[in-house]
Amino acid sequence: MSSGRERGWQTLTLVLAFAFLYTPIAWIVVFSFIGDPADSSGTQLSLHWYRALLENEELQDAAGRSLKLALMSSPLATLLGTLAGISLARLERFPGRAALIALLAVPIFAPEVLLGFAFLMLFAAFEAATGLAAGKGMLTLVIAHATLGTPVVASIVFARVVDRDQSLEAAARDLGARPLRVLATVTLPLAAPAVLSGWLLAVTLSFDDVVTSSFLAGPENTTLPMAIFSGLRLGLDPQINAVGTILIGAVSLIIVVSFAAVRLRPRAKA
Amino acid sequence: MKRARLSRLEQLTILIPFAWLLAFLALPILAVIALAFHEIADSIPPVQPLVSHVNGHWAVHASLRGMQIVTTDPLYIGAFRTALVNAALTTLGCALVGFPLAYAIARAPERRRNLYVLLMILPFWTSFLMRAYAWIGLIRDSGPLNSLLLAVGLIHEPIPILYTPAAVLLVMVYSYLPFFVLPMYAVLEKLPADLLAAAADLGARPWHVFRTVTLPLSLPGLVSGAVLVFVPAVGEYVIPELVGNSDSVMIGGILWEEFFQNRDWPLAATIALGTLGLLVLPALVLRRWFTSMAAARI
Numbered sequence: 001m002s003s004g005r006e007r008g009w010q011t012l013t014l015v016l017a018f019a020f021l022y023t024p025i026a027w028i029v030v031f032s033f034i035g036d037p038a039d040s041s042g043t044q045l046s047l048h049w050y051r052a053l054l055e056n057e058e059l060q061d062a063a064g065r066s067l068k069l070a071l072m073s074s075p076l077a078t079l080l081g082t083l084a085g086i087s088l089a090r091l092e093r094f095p096g097r098a099a100l101i102a103l104l105a106v107p108i109f110a111p112e113v114l115l116g117f118a119f120l121m122l123f124a125a126f127e128a129a130t131g132l133a134a135g136k137g138m139l140t141l142v143i144a145h146a147t148l149g150t151p152v153v154a155s156i157v158f159a160r161v162v163d164r165d166q167s168l169e170a171a172a173r174d175l176g177a178r179p180l181r182v183l184a185t186v187t188l189p190l191a192a193p194a195v196l197s198g199w200l201l202a203v204t205l206s207f208d209d210v211v212t213s214s215f216l217a218g219p220e221n222t223t224l225p226m227a228i229f230s231g232l233r234l235g236l237d238p239q240i241n242a243v244g245t246i247l248i249g250a251v252s253l254i255i256v257v258s259f260a261a262v263r264l265r266p267r268a269k270a
Numbered sequence: 271m272k273r274a275r276l277s278r279l280e281q282l283t284i285l286i287p288f289a290w291l292l293a294f295l296a297l298p299i300l301a302v303i304a305l306a307f308h309e310i311a312d313s314i315p316p317v318q319p320l321v322s323h324v325n326g327h328w329a330v331h332a333s334l335r336g337m338q339i340v341t342t343d344p345l346y347i348g349a350f351r352t353a354l355v356n357a358a359l360t361t362l363g364c365a366l367v368g369f370p371l372a373y374a375i376a377r378a379p380e381r382r383r384n385l386y387v388l389l390m391i392l393p394f395w396t397s398f399l400m401r402a403y404a405w406i407g408l409i410r411d412s413g414p415l416n417s418l419l420l421a422v423g424l425i426h427e428p429i430p431i432l433y434t435p436a437a438v439l440l441v442m443v444y445s446y447l448p449f450f451v452l453p454m455y456a457v458l459e460k461l462p463a464d465l466l467a468a469a470a471d472l473g474a475r476p477w478h479v480f481r482t483v484t485l486p487l488s489l490p491g492l493v494s495g496a497v498l499v500f501v502p503a504v505g506e507y508v509i510p511e512l513v514g515n516s517d518s519v520m521i522g523g524i525l526w527e528e529f530f531q532n533r534d535w536p537l538a539a540t541i542a543l544g545t546l547g548l549l550v551l552p553a554l555v556l557r558r559w560f561t562s563m564a565a566a567r568i
Contacts, residue, residue, distance in 0.1 A: 010377055014371070028400060096381060113507050229399060232455050244397065
């Protein structure tokens with residue numbers, strides 16, 4: 001077992017690492033409450049940046065659009081990823097299995113700039129071929145974000161389902177349940193926690209995406225990360241600290257709630 | 271479950287995601303490949319069709335111009351080199367910070383490990399841009415890092431960190447750390463404690479145990495962590511743009527510029543393909559590793 005010296009080393013590592021990880025977060029939160037331009041010392045606690053945010057319709061619009069985009073694309077990603085994950089975990093061989101795995105690996109391996117560019121080229125080619133204006137709208141953003149989220153959901157669901165004992169499904173089948181019923185009443189409920197965390201990750205990915213969206217969104221479709229990014233290139237704006245603090249608060253709340261939900265769920269079997 | 275035939279439902283659960291990915295992932299990438307060989311034109315879209323039919327004549331307009339520029343122009347070669355070097359240094363940095371962290375978490379009492387893992391992932395659920403943004407404030411000349419170094423007496427006047435390659439490296443290591451720590455931890459956690467204890471009981475000094483037992487056994491985690499960091503780091507666009515200078519322009523940056531500013535789509539496509547080419551190798555390495563690991567387990 002670990003000696004005293006090792007324990008000391010361990011504690012030091014953890015303290016330093018977590019300080020490294022949390023310093024930027026703390027910085028955002030602290031500075032969102034500090035520095036009112038009307039206050040000359042610049043150290044007073046104030047809600048100035050939050051008030052400024054309330055009047056910043058551009059950022060509010062962008063935030064609303066990002067939320068809408070995340071809520072539209074993530075269910076698609078969850079559906080596609082869950083189907084792919086369950087298929088890969090439950091069916092050891094089928095035609096095209098290797099191709100499906102390779103396709104799911106592409107968004108993980110290909111740089112975002114390439115993917116954003118590729119999506120735009122597809123929509124441009126579609127436009128050129130059909131004359132329908134497909135590019136630069138909410139629809140293209142939803143399709144792209146759903147595609148980027150799918151592999152993430154698939155890998156989480158796959159990991160959960162593949163380790164599971166298959167006897168429950170076999171029993172359901174032996175008792176005469178039809179495939180759809182087995183899927184809906186046995187496989188899916190077993191995969192539910194993974195589906196939920198996959199969905200949450202897809203929401204985060206979509207809400208956070210700046211590169212792909214920049215290729216696909218026209219000026220009238222600016223998302224929150226795009227607005228923040230273009231603001232950052234012009235210099236520091238403490239309003240962004242306030243946005244960050246609100247996001248951090250929201251994410252913490254979601255995590256606490258989802259953990260509580262998992263804890264409270266009556267567990268049939270450990 | 272080895273049934274030869276798939277049920278209708280199973281066919282459907284495979285077909286739906288498969289068709290989606292073919293249409294919205296395979297097709298776009300094929301479009302980029304084709305685009306790389308187009309000729310540019312002063313039109314919308316700013317490329318000539320590959321095949322045209324004018325006055326009863328069929329003509330093919332294909333060009334290797336993009337390939338030629340990317341492989342000869344120092345600007346592009348330099349950006350590829352910067353990207354590779356930065357990604358390699360980021361991977362090294364993540365390993366230097368991430369290995370001790372993963373090890374410390376894996377050696378912690380069992381009931382605390384999940385908490386530590388959660389604490390490690392938590393910052394990464396908040397916006398990636400936000401965290402890069404916070405670093406701008408932390409490392410600027412009048413920021414807390416410089417104040418700290420001044421106070422300790424390590425430096426006598428603020429040193430420029432922001433808008434240097436060092437800043438790019440720092441923020442990239444910060445941003446990619448969990449991609450290294452998670453696979454590393456997964457391997458270290460499974461390392462049998464008995465084995466380490468046995469080596470120590472037989473008189474091996476801690477460093478010797480680490481080098482001859484821990485390190486070789488943790489190699490799979492090291493490799494997958496390194497690939498998971500290296501691959502996205504090569505194509506990184508946002509971080510060099512925010513905290514770097516003109517020396518830290520990476521592939522992502524020049525692709526962006528060719529596309530948005532110069533409207534040279536074929537060249538942008540060629541750069542994109544070049545990046546993909548660079549990443550095929552690490553992808554194959556990882557695949558090799560997983561296959562051989564899976565084979566070793568059976």
